[in-house]
Amino acid sequence: MHLPLPLLATFAIIILAVSTVIGGQALLDSNSDDRALSTSQPPPALPGIAAYRGKLQWWSLSRLINDRTGRLKSASSVRACQRLPLSKRQKQLCTSRRSGYGPALVTIAARASLAAVRECQRQFQDRLWTCEHFEQGPLFGRAIKQKGSREAAFVHALMAASLAHEAVVACSRGNLEDCGCVRPQLPAPTQKDIEQYELTQFGQSGAPVAPRAGETHLDDKKLNISYVWSAKCFDNILYGMSKADEFVQKSSRYVKRRARQLMNLHNHQAGILTLKETKMKCQCLGVTSSCSFRVCWNEVEHFTKISKQLLQMYERAIPMKLVAIVDPEKLPPNVTGIPENSTEAQLAPAVLVKKLKVSQKDIRWELRPAQAGAAYPSAHELVYIDQSPDYCKRNDFLGVQGTGGRQCHRDDDFSPGSCSLLCCNRRVRTVTRVIRQSCHCKFVYCCRVECQTCTRQITEHFCADV
DSSP: OOOOHHHHHHHHHHHHHHHHHHHHHHOBOOOSOGGGGGOSSOOOOOTTOOOOSSOOOGGGGGGGBOTTTOSBSOSSHHHHHHHSSOOHHHHHHHHOOSTTOTHHHHHHHHHHHHHHHHHHHHHTTTSSSOOOOOSSSSTTOHHHHSOOOHHHHHHHHHHHHHHHHHHHHHHHTTOSTTOOOOOOSSOOOOHHHHHHHHHHHHTTTSSOOOOOTTOOOOOHHHHOTTOOOOSSOOOOHHHHHHHHHHHHHHHHTTOSSHHHHHHHHHHHHHHHHGGGOEEEEEEEESSSSSOOEEEEEEEEOOHHHHHHHHHHHHHTOEEEEEEEEEOGGGSOTTOOOOOTTOSOEEEOHHIIIIISOOOGGGEEEEEEESSTTOOOOOTTSOEEOSOOOOSSSOBTTTTBOOSTTOEEBOOSSOOTTBHHHHSTTOOEEEEEEEEEEEEEEEEETTTEEEEEEEEEEEEEEEEOOO
């Protein structure tokens, strides 16, 4: 039986659409059959992930993004989730079949990591630490992974903010199944309602008109002239914030040092909260220019603006210290130095655990300001616990590149990019060279541009090597 060509074309379009939807939901390319899952040998490491003995953070997903497709460079989703640099609980989110989870969520995390790396380099390009990242081992080196420095605080906040921002964008594009938009309580007015409202209110000429005897205008409350309605899933901000919070919480529990764990959790929240500063965009509808009806939606700021805000928070970051707090009744009777009627005892962690043999379950761990009398940081401030390493000298173990050979501008104000800041009291090497460039260009009819070649002398400054 021969089918008509239009019908065959329709079937082909339907099959193509279904396959596209299935592929879009998976978001991880499937290039091998599931028989490989039954093998007893561990899967090989993914390209770009080095044989690093320590655990890699989810940030390393940025190495696995295909620049052309925006997807992870991996095989089927189940195999990929087990081989990705994720914590055990994050892998459970990756393999989950629940709506809004699975490989789609991990792909969002990978895109967020890549966006954060690029933005970090842009914000720190003129500073001692340039946010250098590596193709193997920890993404930003041991200086960020193993230190609770001010820079580590910025990176954790930036990654969390980027993840929330990327989740919001994915929600607006319909890439996540459980992304629900906040619908208005009133039903959305139809185009006929809008046109009738405009005619009764403004007439054909657009000027306001009064109702005739026995005639009433449409109820403004029914049509709601300033109706704020999300016609599509634009930027579901709360959704993105909750997704980011859940994903980063899964990773922070595996930090061995309690101080860094508390620090990371605080900075994650501070980064996610930056998305609360939104702007409202509106679009006028209707046949006249009166803008009697408009559709409005909240939209997050551009990620570059968010990263600049985090950079300001980085410069005002507050130093903290870890304290162990215990009920005095849980202490041995021979402990001295605790005020009478005190409800808590603040002692050094080593003293509580090793010397006094206090049970871990009786200890409450907190971060408190390192400076006596300093105010507690708010939820919108970054905190750190360790001093930054020396970024002036090269340190291959920590992944610090040093500032030797860096180009700078000859200012003595210690501003970003200045030789006084970057060269760390070392000698400044000045180089003068001549460059050739096009000049005196003009358009010649028709149709070409003719230019002359000019020479210009420029002077450049570089920090001397250590």
